Amino acid sequence: MTGETDAQLVARVRRGDRAAAGALAERYLRACRAVALAVTGDPSDADDVCQDAFVSAMERIDACRQPERFGAWLMQIARNHARDHLRASRPVLSIDRMEIASARASPAVEAERRDEQARLLEALKELPEQRREVLLLHDLEGWTHREIAERLGLPPGTVRSHLHHARRRVRDLLPELEEETDG
Amino acid sequence: MDERRLDLSALDPARDAGRWRAVMDSTLARVDDVLLHRRQDPLALIAGWRRPLLAAAAAAVVVLVPVELLLERREARVETVRGLVAVSTAWAQEGRAPTGAELLRAMDTGSAP
Numbered sequence: 001m002t003g004e005t006d007a008q009l010v011a012r013v014r015r016g017d018r019a020a021a022g023a024l025a026e027r028y029l030r031a032c033r034a035v036a037l038a039v040t041g042d043p044s045d046a047d048d049v050c051q052d053a054f055v056s057a058m059e060r061i062d063a064c065r066q067p068e069r070f071g072a073w074l075m076q077i078a079r080n081h082a083r084d085h086l087r088a089s090r091p092v093l094s095i096d097r098m099e100i101a102s103a104r105a106s107p108a109v110e111a112e113r114r115d116e117q118a119r120l121l122e123a124l125k126e127l128p129e130q131r132r133e134v135l136l137l138h139d140l141e142g143w144t145h146r147e148i149a150e151r152l153g154l155p156p157g158t159v160r161s162h163l164h165h166a167r168r169r170v171r172d173l174l175p176e177l178e179e180e181t182d183g
Numbered sequence: 184m185d186e187r188r189l190d191l192s193a194l195d196p197a198r199d200a201g202r203w204r205a206v207m208d209s210t211l212a213r214v215d216d217v218l219l220h221r222r223q224d225p226l227a228l229i230a231g232w233r234r235p236l237l238a239a240a241a242a243a244v245v246v247l248v249p250v251e252l253l254l255e256r257r258e259a260r261v262e263t264v265r266g267l268v269a270v271s272t273a274w275a276q277e278g279r280a281p282t283g284a285e286l287l288r289a290m291d292t293g294s295a296p
Contacts, residue, residue: 055213117194
């Protein structure tokens, strides 16, 4: 991954630099998906929404007033797109799921994974949207408390509190869920 | 505080690496179209330069305004001296000494009484 700052990459994107856009996608597309997943609760929708949100951000890159805070700006765009998607209740420009070639596990393993994912998504639905967002960004995407606070515009104490309550609630709902020691 | 990280790997997009790669590729292909348009659009090019240009203009104003004021003040002093020389010559030709009021007026306006 490039060592350039967000502001430097944004400046290059403004000049039409594809590689810079690719670096921003590598840096933020997964987080964008996590935010979209927190809103829609559906991984496939989240894939579509994060894609649309990122393309939209590239189209409106001149409107990014604080390029050093590109991440926060993109997360807001992703959130808005996801909410619009929910309101419209129609698929956005969809990836043809049938044409995607991927290494599939055996049907039994695949079914187990789907079941595990479904139970997790059901548990996440019990959380307020912002707590879901914080939990996914921290425990799935590996963002630090500080990164989440900066990019979501929340006080660090609030981030810690959201994370604590979210984890506790999910554990209550899914006691079988494996745990990892926080790094 | 609950410091134990939850295992959310069931939601990890990289679990289906092929699908996630497709999402990434599809995103970048669409971004490519956007950026191609941007590279060809002179207005976008200007927009990209707008902020640095505005910053440079602001810096130029900050530097040039005090310089201009200094030059104006020096010019005014030269005018005063020229005026005093002119009126002093006139008084010498008339063979008389100026009054205090005439001197003050000459210094103030830089012109002959």
